[in-house]
Amino acid sequence: MQYLKKDDYRNYFRDVFGISEDILKKYHFYETSSSVWAYTGDAAPLSEAEVVGVRALRVRNITKPTTSFLRIIGKYATKNVVFIDDEQGSSFLSGESLIGVCQSLKGYVVVRTASDVLGCGLCRNGILISQVPKKYRPDITWL
Amino acid sequence: MFEKYRHIIPDFESFLKAVETPQPYWFRVNTIKIGEKELVSRLSDKGFVLERFRDLNAYKIVSMPVKHPGATLEHSFGYYYVQDISSMVPALVLDPKPGELVLDMAAAPGSKTTLMAALMKNEGSIVANDTRASRLRALGSNVERLGVTNVMITKGDARTMDFKHLYDKILLDAPCSGEGVIRKNPKHGIPGDKEHRYFSQLQKSLIKNAWKHLDTGSKLVYSTCTFNPIENEDVVQYAVSKLGMEILQVEFPVPHVRGVSFWEGRDYSDISDYVMRIYPHLLNTGGMFIAVLEKR
Numbered sequence A: 001m002q003y004l005k006k007d008d009y010r011n012y013f014r015d016v017f018g019i020s021e022d023i024l025k026k027y028h029f030y031e032t033s034s035s036v037w038a039y040t041g042d043a044a045p046l047s048e049a050e051v052v053g054v055r056a057l058r059v060r061n062i063t064k065p066t067t068s069f070l071r072i073i074g075k076y077a078t079k080n081v082v083f084i085d086d087e088q089g090s091s092f093l094s095g096e097s098l099i100g101v102c103q104s105l106k107g108y109v110v111v112r113t114a115s116d117v118l119g120c121g122l123c124r125n126g127i128l129i130s131q132v133p134k135k136y137r138p139d140i141t142w143l
Numbered sequence B: 001m002f003e004k005y006r007h008i009i010p011d012f013e014s015f016l017k018a019v020e021t022p023q024p025y026w027f028r029v030n031t032i033k034i035g036e037k038e039l040v041s042r043l044s045d046k047g048f049v050l051e052r053f054r055d056l057n058a059y060k061i062v063s064m065p066v067k068h069p070g071a072t073l074e075h076s077f078g079y080y081y082v083q084d085i086s087s088m089v090p091a092l093v094l095d096p097k098p099g100e101l102v103l104d105m106a107a108a109p110g111s112k113t114t115l116m117a118a119l120m121k122n123e124g125s126i127v128a129n130d131t132r133a134s135r136l137r138a139l140g141s142n143v144e145r146l147g148v149t150n151v152m153i154t155k156g157d158a159r160t161m162d163f164k165h166l167y168d169k170i171l172l173d174a175p176c177s178g179e180g181v182i183r184k185n186p187k188h189g190i191p192g193d194k195e196h197r198y199f200s201q202l203q204k205s206l207i208k209n210a211w212k213h214l215d216t217g218s219k220l221v222y223s224t225c226t227f228n229p230i231e232n233e234d235v236v237q238y239a240v241s242k243l244g245m246e247i248l249q250v251e252f253p254v255p256h257v258r259g260v261s262f263w264e265g266r267d268y269s270d271i272s273d274y275v276m277r278i279y280p281h282l283l284n285t286g287g288m289f290i291a292v293l294e295k296r
């Protein structure tokens, strides 16, 4: 796979989520056909690599941040952040939409509680739509 | 099945008793994402009873309010990784530092890769390789869940693969007959001599390719989760006598014994005092063999 270094993607996280340059500077961004990877390693990606760091964005049709990467840097977000309580948090993690939490926000947001970043959400027409992948959905038996 | 090891395993009756009883779970806090104190207090609030081992980031779960230790939100957020303490030792002994270039030749599902990344504070680079697609997927999802960003994952046969660099440190946590994890997976078949010999060959090819990728003066940790000396001391002796590597003494504060000196007519006394064997009955864990070698 070809990994094209495009550190300009830092601007996406700066502009959309207000994350400071200081946090972003340690990440190098590499583009492949459908994804952008966030990597903090020094050695350049080997062309054989199937994974380089953590997938940060999907870029096929629209640019969409991943829950995995927001769980790493979302705590530094100062813009487009939706705070919810723990009960709303478990609904959100289970894939349910929430009404009344987006305020005037539109587009992709960092969704978090007081203690944890839960992942990526989409605010559309005032509704928060969960973008958390199924693999991160909690089982009913979990604590 | 372990009878043949009676004369090499000290306190053999306790060993037998240990392998027949279920093994407690251990975990380590993923310091990439959360502090030890905070995670321990969150799990304690949920009803976990934990016991820390000395000053290591290694916690034994004494009791828990869930069936599986990974059945919590904290686990899903990547705040901890369930891993037997014996399996942490090879990575802790290799002790990779931020900024180093590290190769993990047989890495999936990534227990040691993700531990090394935490020790390296996500700085430097780790090339994590494995052959099996299903196990590579597990490696990928662990890297992602734990927020490990300094790793590249490759798929290849580590006997022949060109890993493109000379590395500062290499971990060869080799495929093996797995006698030390039978406790954890009782369905695992009982390995016979043919299997030990097969793995021994494979391990020698792997260690040879590891040696090719080491910089002079750089360290290799060779580990397996099996007891048979053919897969352990024999492979280490091969690295010393055939590849000219230097054997270094392994020291680590987890209960262990030294290596086997004589086995089936072979003499390993030149290297046996340097290596480490962790047996299930010493600390109620899985089994592990660990050796440290240096390229001259």
Ligand SMILES: C[S@@+](CC[C@H](N)C(=O)[O-])C[C@H]1O[C@@H](n2cnc3c(N)ncnc32)[C@H](O)[C@@H]1O
Pocket (backbone or CB within 6 Å): B087, B105, B106, B107, B108, B109, B110, B111, B112, B113, B129, B130, B131, B132, B135, B156, B157, B158, B159, B173, B174, B175, B176, B225
């Ligand atoms: C003991 S397991 C590794 C466990 C891993 N280091 C961890 O701590 O999570 C051995 C691994 O070697 C892989 N393997 C077997 N043959 C291999 C080869 N020729 N090259 C690379 N990896 C191989 C297996 O798929 C298996 O995942």
